[in-house]
Amino acid sequence: MMLHKDSVKAVAAQTASLQSYIRSSEKQQQLxxxxxxxxxxxxxxxxxxxxxxxxxxxxxxxxxxxxxxxxxxxxxxxxxxxxxxxxxxxxxxxxxxxxxxxxxxxxxxxxxxxxxxxxxxxxxxxxxxxxxxxxxxxxxxxxxxxxxxxxxxxxxxxxxxxxxxxxxxxxxxxxxxxxxxxxxxxxxxxxxxxxxxxxxxxxxxxxxxxxxxxxxxxxxxxxxxxxxSDAQRTSSNLLLGENSKLLSINRRGIFAGAAVMVLTQFVMLAIMTMTPIHMGHHEHGLNEVGLVIGFHIGAMFLPSLVTGFLVDKIGRTFMAIASAITLFVSGILAAVGPADSMVVLITALALLGLGWNFGLISGTAILVDSTPPSTRAKTQGSVDVLIALSGALGGGLSGMVVAHSSYATLSIAGAVLSLLLIPIVIGAGSTQRRSNKIEITE
Structure with missing residues (x-):
């Protein structure tokens, strides 16, 4: 009996705590x-x-x-x-x-x-x-x-x-x-x-x-x-037809966000995986390989705060397109640049990391924007599965492409593939702008 009373009290306390956050935007920001x-x-x-x-x-x-x-x-x-x-x-x-x-x-x-x-x-x-x-x-x-x-x-x-x-x-x-x-x-x-x-x-x-x-x-x-979100949904007076339209728009946003992250992961890992092999074929030492990969990893993560600011201020669509263009330039530079030039290799791999950074942050933001809390974490987990598998596929296929063709072919293929992101995010962005009039504030 005492255990039942304690559990009831715990549930009541949790409900009261949640209500305090629902009512106070200041408490939400503090949390x-x-x-x-x-x-x-x-x-x-x-x-x-x-x-x-x-x-x-x-x-x-x-x-x-x-x-x-x-x-x-x-x-x-x-x-x-x-x-x-x-x-x-x-x-x-x-x-x-x-x-x-x-x-x-x-x-x-x-x-x-x-x-x-x-x-x-x-x-x-x-x-x-x-x-x-x-x-x-x-x-x-x-x-x-x-x-x-x-x-x-x-x-x-x-x-x-x-x-x-x-x-x-x-x-x-x-x-x-x-x-x-x-x-x-x-x-x-x-x-x-x-x-x-x-x-x-x-x-x-x-x-x-x-x-x-x-x-x-x-x-x-x-x-x-x-x-x-549940409290806001309860108090909403939106019509069923409008809710159905919003659901369709969210699916398109989820696809766009996932596509940005999956494709950038695929292109980045495909080119990065074979770069040390490519450098070895042109008599670069381990120290030089380490330097190139070091710049690449730095570009993947260190610009994140600036990228986050730009994604929030300039927009998800713009930065996703910037990701595609950056990856394209990286791939072309890796393909046509002199293989014995450390400056070219460092620049190409740094741009590759930067394009991935733009894509992951903008794609994640698009995905979060497009999912209600009722399904958000489950959807995010499913998308991250695709990201992991695309990276494995990119790394695995890259060796076969280079073995049967060349590093230049791999880099050009990655560059062209990255451009597919542009029509995807533009389409999702225009749909999202049309939905702003009926968007439920989370």
Whole structure:
């Protein structure tokens, strides 16, 4: 009886708390700002977990099996695990809120990293591959965390929220690889193989990221956003026909947002994957390859705050078109520029990263704009599955294209493919402008 009374009191308290947010836009903005701080903290740790493990995953598999033929398997497993986890994290977030969905995803990634360490100790390939698959959950969660800051953001704040999550991921992603040697020495000191050391860091980082979200992300911004949306829908006097039209428009926006992110991911990974091989064929050393890829990764994340500002101020459609044009220029430059010129290679790969950055932030904003809270997290998870799979497909097909043709052909194909985004986003943008008169304010 006492348990029943306590549960009733808890439900009543939660309802009262939600009502206070529904009635106060000031409280909504306070929670939005607090959510951004929590997301930034978690993403710093999440980025470290992502980068530290990926840096040595292929080397660990190579070392345990004694052959180069398996070096691509860890990346494939990360991707497969990431795709499956994206779907599950999206479903969990839709049902239980961002706090639970993201915390479970990061904790699963941490458990996967622990499994990798144990596999290295036992020299078990089966456990290694299974653990790498689970470790991919951290990758998916790291990407989906960018949505958490947008739940209570108004339309003019959403891209900024996305960009803050991406920039904070960069801090961890830069720190992780730089700690590889330190963690290797630490691993040896406790009797663990050196290459498993970074996965100790990954496990700790992912678990801390999950705990930060689970403990601090209260009240859950997604649950609050759904309560606000439900209250507004109840008080709305829109006609059924208008609601049906809005639903159709939202589907078109979802397609446009997904297309931007999926195509930019495909083009970026296809060209990036084969650039080190292309450079090796033209006698560039590992230091030069590292420099080019370093500029590329920097361009993927560091401009995020500026990109977020531009997406919010200039518009989603404009920045999505800018993504397509930037990727096109990058592909053409990579194809026709002198292969022995470091300036050309750095410029081409930096533009490739920048075009991806424009596409991910504008595409995410379009997707959030086009989904009501009642289906938002589930839809976001499904789209992130497509993003992960498109990246894997782009990376896989790129090798076949270069093997049967050339790096120039691959780059030109990527450039032309990126231009498909322009008619897609223009069509969705014009439809969205026609819908503004009937749009329900979230």
């Amino acid at each position: 939005y700002k607090r959510t951004l701080i929590v997301v930034v903290i978690s993403q710093i740790f999440g980025g470290a977990g992502l980068a530290a493990g990926i840096t040595v995953g292929a080397l660990l598999a190579q070392n345990m099996l004694g052959t180069d033929s398996v070096t691509g398997i860890p990346t494939a497993l990360f991707t497969l695990g990431s795709a499956g986890a994206a779907l599950l994290v999206g479903r969990f977030s839709q049902r239980f809120g961002r706090r639970t969905g993201l915390a479970v995803g990061f904790l699963a990634g941490g458990i996967g990293a622990i499994g990798v360490v144990i596999a290295a100790l036992m020299n078990s390939i089966l456990l290694l591959f299974t653990s790498l698959l689970i470790y991919g959950a951290g990758t998916a969660t790291n990407l989906q965390a960018r949505y958490a800051g947008t739940d209570l953001a108004n339309r003019a704040q959403r891209a900024k929220a996305i960009s803050m999550a991406m920039v904070s991921t960069t801090f961890g992603a830069v720190a992780g690889p730089n700690l590889v040697d330190v963690m290797g020495e630490f691993a040896i000191s406790i009797g663990v193989p050196a290459l498993a050391g970074p996965f100790i860091l990954a496990a700790a980082a992912y678990i801390v990221a999950g705990l930060v979200l689970f403990i601090l992300l209260r009240p859950d911004p997604f649950i609050v956003a759904k309560a606000i």
